[in-house]
Structure formats: C-alpha cells, structure tokens
Amino acid sequence: MTPQQRAGQLVMVGIQAGSAPSAVDQVIRDARIGNVLFLGGWSSTTSVRAVSDHVQAQANSRSTGGVRFLVAADQEGGEVQQLRGPGFTRLPSALRQGTMTSAERQRLAGTVGRELKAAGVNVNLAPVADTVPAGTASSNAPIGRFGREYGTDPTTVGASVRDVVTGLHGAGVLATVKHFPGLGRIRSNTDFSATGITDAQTRRRDPYFAPFATGVGAGAGLVMVSSARYPRLDANAPAVFSPTVLTTVLRGDLGFSGVVISDDLAAVAVRSVPVGERAVRLVAAGGDIALTGRPADAATMANALAAKAAADPAFDARVRAAVTRVLALKARQGLLPGCRG
Template identity: 30%
Template sequence: MHKGKYGLAVLAMLLIFASGCSGQKSDSGQQAAGGAGQEMSNGGTNQGTADGGASGGQQNAAAGGTDTSGGAGGTSEGAGGGADGSPGAGTSGNTGGSQNGDGAGATSPDTGSGLPAPSANVLRQLQSMTLDEKLGEMIVAGMDGNTPTSRTKTMIQQQHVGGVIFYKNNVTDPKGLAAYVNQLKAWNRDNPSALFLSVDEEGGTVSRLPGLEKFPDAWDVGKTKDTGYAADMGGFLGAASSAMGMNVDYAPVLDINSNPNNPVIGVRSFGATSDLVSQMGLPVMKGIQAQGVISVVKHFPGHGDTSVDSHLDLPVVNKSLKQLQQFEWVPFADAIREGADAVMVAHILFPKIDPKYPASLSKTIITDELRGTLGFQGVVITDDLTMGAIGKHFGIGEAAVQSVKAGADIMLVAHGYDDVVTVIDALKKSISQGGISKKRIDESVTRILTLKEKYGLSDRKTVQTPNLTSLNAEIRKAIGAH
C-alpha cells in the first residue's frame, strides 16, 4: 500500500491533536484578537455549473475538520515545499494564540462531536453581536465578477455575511485570486468574525482553483483502493486551497454512486459501495483538514441514488430510514466518528421519512437523524438555496426559515445579492413573529464561531501569490505512481 508523505502528515496531525492541543485563537473576536493566532485558510467555488451539475451553477458547502493547532512543533512548510517558495502539504504549525482550555464547561449550547466546547472567547463574542450580525454569520454568499465590487462590499459590511463562495467566474489566476481574497479580508475586519472563504475543489471534474495540475476524479482514486494515495490527494487539495487563501473546501463527496442513471454524482464518487467510499473518502477529508482547511463532507443523506439533478428540480428517493442507515449513511457516520466538523445537506425529498420537506429543510432528517441518531453536533450547511430543487417548490425566504427551524446552521446563497437580503428579512420576520427563537439562532452562531476559532481563521494575515511549482510536481508524481 502506498504510504505517501501526505498520508504521514495526516498521521502526524492526528497524533498532535490527540496529545491535547486546544486550538488557536481566531478572529471570532477579531477586533480584540489583534491577529494573535495564525491563520488557516482555503477556497471558493465555481460560477456556472458547480458540483458538476447542470445549468444554474449551484454549489455545495459546509465544513469539517480536526484541530490542526499543533503548537510550535508543527511543520511550517510541509512536504513538497521547496526552495522556490511553493507550498507543501504538511501540517501547518501554530506558533501562538493557544486558548489553554479557556472557557471549558461554560454554559452554552453543546456543539457536539465534531467541535470542542465553546470557549469563553466565543461566548463573549456571541453576547456582543447584534441580531443582524448573527443572521449574517449564518450565510455563505456568492459574488459577481473576478474582482471585488461595491455590491460585495455592501454585503460584507452591511449584511455581515459570515462567508463567501468562489465560483469559476470569480477566479482568474493565482495572483488575481489572492488579491480578491485580500480585499474581502480588508472589508471584513470590522465585523465580529473572520470570513469563511470557500471553494468547490473536489479535484477531477469539479475543480475551481487556478494554476493546478489536473487531479484525478474521485472514481479513479477509488479504483486504486490505496488509502495513502487518497490521503495524498486530500493533502494536495488542502495545500492548494490554503495557498490561495481559502479556508473551506466543499469536499470530499461521500455519496455512493449506486445509480448508473445519476446525472450529477457519477465519477465524483469514490465508488459504488459504502465500504469503498468510506475507505477512500475519509483519508481525503483528513488530508484536507491536515492543511488547516475545513473539509465539508457532502451531500447528506446521500445523492448517489437520484435520477434528477437537484440543480434543476427536486429529486425524490423512496427509501426507508432503515435502507438509508444501512447504505447511504455509512460513509457519513464513519466521517462523523473520525472528526468531521461540517456536513452539507442535500435538496432531496425522502417521502418515507419526511413527506413534506426535502432533507435540507427537514427537522426529522437534520435534528432527529443527523444530529440525534448519528450524533453530529457540528456545523450543518444547506446546499445552495438558489437551486431549482428549492426555487421551483419554495420561495428562498421560506426555505431559509424552514432550514433554520430544521436545525441547519449555515444557508448557502450562491447567487444573487438580493437573495441575501431576502433571506435576512425572512429570518427577521420569523423571529419577530415567534417562529424562530433567538436561542435557536445563538445555537447556530455558537457552532459557527467555534469552528472558526478551532481553525484559527483570521482576516489580519494577507495572502501572498503562491508559487505552485513544487506542489504541482508532487501531484504529478503521485498520479504517475498510479
């Protein structure tokens, strides 16, 4: 079995985590933090057809990862980092800003298995935030153009969005992307927390970041059954994302490609069995995490047996709860046990479980099953609410309100500045009418701030234009060995 250097980096990261590191101080209170913690950052997604889906270009988001705050002993450059300054894929070292267990056991909503208990810093920050800031924190929004615009500035500074997603039309080259990211960071510095800077970088068919060697599809990685190779691919994805300023990667896909007529998953899946998808998908997740990048596993409860593309309309899967638990949910359950921090929930109707709402809006699926049965209490993000599966059946405001009632923490609004306003207005109206409690909002914002703090996100460190020469050489070498 291939034991690549990126697989070893993952092992080193896990050993560091197990030894009791408590996380970095982040910009979850960024005005006061003064940049004390080291930033860990990553990527965006693609305009047009994200997720390899049909027209409308929707994207998938959420986040997951293990704590990479390894202290001064962490590798600062990483495997593959060369004298040319190109990034490697080793574990990033934390040179300061340790929380020292600050606030452990504080009274607050329990964030559950994927995240540590909220620190005193997070709880103080939560108490200082206005309702507008809290609601903005729960949105990851899309942007127009490949340079920052006044509409984007307004969205960040007035709507206080918690993150953005990069699509293909937002990306030119590594230099342009770095400049874009740095401007967004500058605009966000007076907000309560650092931005999620996210990208759909799965490798293969769904690849958004510029200047990279072409990655194999997940299906080709899965066929090797080489977990070391999968860990290397995850390390490469994380290193590339981090080098270009991204701190969230919507990968890996944990859907099982069990339906040959599936129009949207296909080669994006690692295989047609639950065992193979778990075997190969989890090392990719950990490889991304080892680079200080939040991995979002997707698309719960499983998109592999659909025959309709949710970018266009609402898929319906007539499987029972027992069938899902024994097949589609296996890779997600394994990922949760192995430290997933974020899960993206799909727009799919499972009428035998919830006949009224798709998974992304279903309290039965998100709260009762994902959080309850599977024990996941990390960050839950919806698939893009501007997709046809939602737009043809629900208004975006209605969908946002229902997703929060169901237990989602972040709403992905990948297209349309006006849609962000609509979502915020709908949430405010529901709160004023008693449909959503402020306690429910605080639960989600606590999880989000805790995840940002765990990964040491900061808007105070600028992104340099990366030299990708050594990283691309390592990618070619790994692919060539298979």
C-alpha cells in the same frame, strides 16, 4: 453581536469567477453576511487570493463584529474543480481517486488543502460521500454521470471520505462531507430540476449513511445537506428543510455536532419556496448556514432570519445555537477577533 450580525453568520454567498474583489462588499456591509464561496472557473491562485484577502479585510466591528469569513470552494476533482490554473493541481475525478491507495489519497488531499490555504480558502466543499449503486451512474445526473462518487459501495466510499477529510485537515483546511442523506439514488440534478429528485429507498439507519458517519468520525467540520426528497425519512419536506433529517438522523443518529450547511438554495428544487423562507426553514430544522450563489438572495435570507428571530423567541434560540456552532468552527480556523488564522 447584533441580531443582524448573528443572522449574517448563517449565510454564505457566492462570488462568480472574474468578479472584482469588491463584488460582495455591499451585501457584507448591508446584510452583515459572514461567509463566501468561490463559484465558476477561477484561473489562478493570484486571482483567488486577491479576492479572499479583500473579503477578509471587510471583517470589522460594524459588519461582522470583527469575525472573519469562512471562504469556501468546490475542489472535488474531475468535472467539479472551481479553482484551476497556476497554483492549483489538476485533480482526477473522485471515481479515479477511489482506486488510489489510502496513502495516495491522503497525500493528494493534503496537496489540495495546501493549495487552497495558499489562496486564502479555508473550507473545501468536499468530499462527496454519496454512494451510487453499481450500474446506475449514467442515470444519476448529479453524481454518477460526472464520476463524483468514490465507488459503488459504502465501504469503498467511506475509506476515501476518511482519507480526504484527514488530508485536508492536516493542511489546515476544513472538509465538508456531502450531500446528506445522499444523492446517489436520484435521477435528476436538484440544481436544475424539481422533478426526478425523490429517493424512495433511503431509510433511517440506511447502509448508505456509513460514509457520512465515517466523515463525521474523522472530524469533518461541516456536513452539506441535499435538497432532494426522502419520503421514508420525511414525507413532507426536502432534506434541507427537514427536522427529521437534520436533527433526528444527522445530529441524533450520526452524532454530528458541527456545522450543517445547505446545498445551493438558489437551486430549482427549492425555487417554489420564498427566498427568505428557505433560510428560515433550514435553521428551524436544525441547520446552520444557508448557501446561495445569488448575492441578492443572500441579503434577503439574512434579513428574513433576523426578522423571524426578532418575532419568535424560540426561533431566536435556534439562531443563537447555530451561530454558536459557526463561531466554534471559525475558532478552529483562528477567525475570531484576537486570533491569528
């Protein structure tokens, strides 16, 4: 791979509902972006499959070194289900799923996985492993207010996370455990606010890490990291840019060796950081894929990663290690040249 192709493997770009299949062709061609995400309210398997097939056809020796794409969607259930309409089961909220039996949850997750695979999607950005304390849901804007949590205690949440990971993987779709180290104790939504996003409670070896550890133990291929702040873990940086959170805690304490993906780096929570620097800081901290809903930002991020790697041998080593993890994940899905997905 060229340096730019390596950088492109570390960026995921959003495709908005209703976009033409060619919507991200230019950013793939120019910046060598290697991963995509469906955003908004897509309305059928047919429309999603048309785009996913078109995107995969853009993988060639010049663009991605022939490596095909991680194609992701947020298919949690309830309020957060980006793919709907014919071919997609209308899913209950995570809170409702948390009341099901283990067998029921695994069957539902298997159904979700099969539907995603039929649409050409190979990554689900679920399950949510955040625990929202009892009685606080209405004041927890990102998770509790929408019933995105499986329960109010880590044991209940962990059991659901395990079942969803197991069901998705059984259907051939990668699961993403999110939003480490947890959004259940903050007030505001990091997508829309830079205030009210500090969790002053979560500490190292926190009991609320248990559902994430369960997901890792169940074989989750990805962990998504939040852009909230956790001063008892790192007083100087949000989680998504924190070596303590990503490397010491997630990779060290929890033993996660897979792909670390950011929450949306187009979020208000990180808007004060220059676009390219967001991706650089993620990878420097131990992360692997910078996710953004903005195609223009994706090119800026990939270019910044390539430029930093060219100027800094230590950072280049970080990039190469991250690319190795991404390619190992893609190998599991048959996305490398010569593999059949």
